[in-house]
Amino acid sequence: MPENTSPERYLSKKELLEFCGITDTTLARRGEPAPDVILGDIRGWTRATAQEHKDYWATRGPGRPRKKTR
Numbered sequence: 624m625p626e627n628t629s630p631e632r633y634l635s636k637k638e639l640l641e642f643c644g645i646t647d648t649t650l651a652r653r654g655e656p657a658p659d660v661i662l663g664d665i666r667g668w669t670r671a672t673a674q675e676h677k678d679y680w681a682t683r684g685p686g687r688p689r690k691k692t693r
Contacts, residue, residue, distance in 0.1 A: 633660050633667030642670070643677045653680060 634642060640650060656676040658666035668676075 631660075631669075633669060634673055636666065639668050639673050639676075642673045643680075 636647075636650075636655075639655075640647060643650075645653075655666075656668060656672050659669045659672055660667040
C-alpha cells in the first residue's frame with residue numbers, strides 16, 4: 624500500500640467558473656476545456672488545465688466591438 628499520499632484534487636464546474644472569473648453562460652459560449660477526469664456524470668479539471676483555459680481566453684481580447692448607433 625502506498626505511503627500517506629493525499630488524493631488528487633480536481634475542480635468542479637462551479638470551482639472552474641470561480642477560478643476563471645466567468646459565468647456559466649460565458650463558459651458555454653467559449654466552450655469547456657476537456658476534462659482531466661470523469662467520475663460518472665461529473666467532470667473535473669486540474670488547476671493547470673483551468674489556468675491554461677483562462678490564459679487562452681485572456682489573450683483573445685474582449686471580443687468584437689459594439690456597433691455604433693447614431
